[in-house]
Amino acid sequence: MGHGEKHDSEIDVDTPSAARMYDWYLGGTENYPADRAACEELLKIVPSTRELARNNRAFLQRVVRVLAAEYGVRQFLDHGSGLPTRENVHQVAQGVDPAARVVYVDNDPIVLAHGRMLLEENDNTAVIQADMTDTAGIFEHPEVERLIRLDEPVAALFVSVLHCLPESAEPAAMIRRVAERLPSGSFMVICQLVSEDPAIRDGVSDFMAEATGNNWGRVREPAQVDGYFDGLTILEPGLVEVSTWRPDSHVTARQQTDEWIEYGGLARIP
Numbered sequence: 001m002g003h004g005e006k007h008d009s010e011i012d013v014d015t016p017s018a019a020r021m022y023d024w025y026l027g028g029t030e031n032y033p034a035d036r037a038a039c040e041e042l043l044k045i046v047p048s049t050r051e052l053a054r055n056n057r058a059f060l061q062r063v064v065r066v067l068a069a070e071y072g073v074r075q076f077l078d079h080g081s082g083l084p085t086r087e088n089v090h091q092v093a094q095g096v097d098p099a100a101r102v103v104y105v106d107n108d109p110i111v112l113a114h115g116r117m118l119l120e121e122n123d124n125t126a127v128i129q130a131d132m133t134d135t136a137g138i139f140e141h142p143e144v145e146r147l148i149r150l151d152e153p154v155a156a157l158f159v160s161v162l163h164c165l166p167e168s169a170e171p172a173a174m175i176r177r178v179a180e181r182l183p184s185g186s187f188m189v190i191c192q193l194v195s196e197d198p199a200i201r202d203g204v205s206d207f208m209a210e211a212t213g214n215n216w217g218r219v220r221e222p223a224q225v226d227g228y229f230d231g232l233t234i235l236e237p238g239l240v241e242v243s244t245w246r247p248d249s250h251v252t253a254r255q256q257t258d259e260w261i262e263y264g265g266l267a268r269i270p
Contacts, residue, residue, distance in 0.1 A: 010109040015213045018164055019108045023083040025053035030083050030114060038211040045203055048255040055255070056191070056262045059242035060159045061092050063189050063266055066246060068096035073155045073187060075148050076102045079132040079178075080161030083111055088118075089157065090125040100124065101147040105138055107131050132161065133169050135177040155187040160262060162192040162228070165217040175228050179269050188232055191242050191264025194222045200259050222263050232267035239265040 016038035020031040024039050043049055067073040074097060078089050081104035093100035104115055104127045115127035126143035138144055148154055156178050162171045179188060195201050205218035226239060237245060241261040255261070 011113075012213075015215075016211045017108055017110070018208070018212060018216060019082045019106070019111055022053055022160075025050045026057055028083060030110065041211070042204070042207060045207060046200065046259050048259065051255045052193075052260070052262055055243040056160045058248075059191065059245055059262070060089070060157070060189075061087050062246060062248060063159075064089050064092040064155070064157075065096065066266075067155045067187060067189075068093045068100060071153075071187065073153055074100045075152070076100070076155045076157060077138075077144070077148060077178075078102065078104045078157040078159075079138075080158070080164060081106050081111065081115070081127075082108075082161075083114060090119070090122065094122075094124065098124075102126075103128060103141075103144050103147050105130050105132055132158075133165065133174050135174060135181065139181055150181070150183055152183065153186045154182050155189060156182060157189045159189055159191055159264075160193070162190065162225075163217050163219055164215070167218070169217070171217075172228050172230075176231070179232065182269055184269060186269045188229075188267045188269065189264070190225070190228050190267070191262050192225055193219045193260055194225055194263045195219050195260040196221065197259060204260065219260060225263055229265075229267050231270075233270055234265060234267045237265070239263065 013032040014034050016035045020035040021039050024031040024036055064076065076089050076093055090100070090102040093102055101124045106112060106115070106127070107129060112127055112129050119125045119127060124147065126147055128138070128141050128143050130138050130141065158175065165171045175188065175190065201219040201221070205216070208216040229239065241263055245265060
């Protein structure tokens with residue numbers, strides 16, 4: 001969207017959004033000066049952010065391909081999906097089987113506007129507006145009921161979104177609620193930004209909360225992410241920095257620094 005175009009009245013172009021910032025780090029064009037300025041500032045605190053974003057996107061594509069090709073999953077529920085960039089979940093999954101069904105869930109108006117435009121001609125894919133913590137609302141949504149069949153395995157994705165939730169939103173409880181609604185043999189993909197360094201956790205969390213008008217959560221410790229997998233069967237290679245999760249090759253964008261990492265993995269619902 002160019003600067004001269006009209007934009008949706010709901011879209012606040014002066015307050016950075018995590019989705020648009022992520023888009024900028026990935027080389028996308030769906031972002032505004034405020035987003036770009038916040039990205040530049042964030043790079044001063046955590047210089048590896050661009051590589052981290054690209055590694056995370058590559059992880060998302062790998063894990064969806066593995067789920068579709070190796071585990072036979074044909075339905076995906078992507079929570080907090082963000083802006084459509086190259087090789088989205090539906091493109092990867094439908095590349096394995098054109099009949100694969102994908103529902104994207106997001107509450108950012110720019111994501112909805114772009115997502116719906118992109119998907120108008122794809123009957124097996126939908127974008128719905130919902131807060132990812134509103135599990136009941138998501139599962140009762142007509143598009144979810146149309147596309148997601150709860151008598152066969154579903155992959156629920158929480159990729160690089162849980163750090164957008166504060167502790168008060170109880171991300172671990174949300175994960176449990178979703179797992180309880182999915183049939184046995186379904187899958188959960190969970191990863192988020194973590195750091196062992198309390199100064200980084202607090203510094204980035206404070207910066208992002210201030211930049212986004214408090215529309216953010218926090219960088220957590222790896223042990224908190226481990227807790228999200230309670231009751232689930234973690235699959236190989238376990239919970240890791242995501243560029244090391246079943247890598248396709250050794251040409252991933254190497255993080256030059258590891259002040260924070262994207263950490264998580266794939267699990268099955270028993």
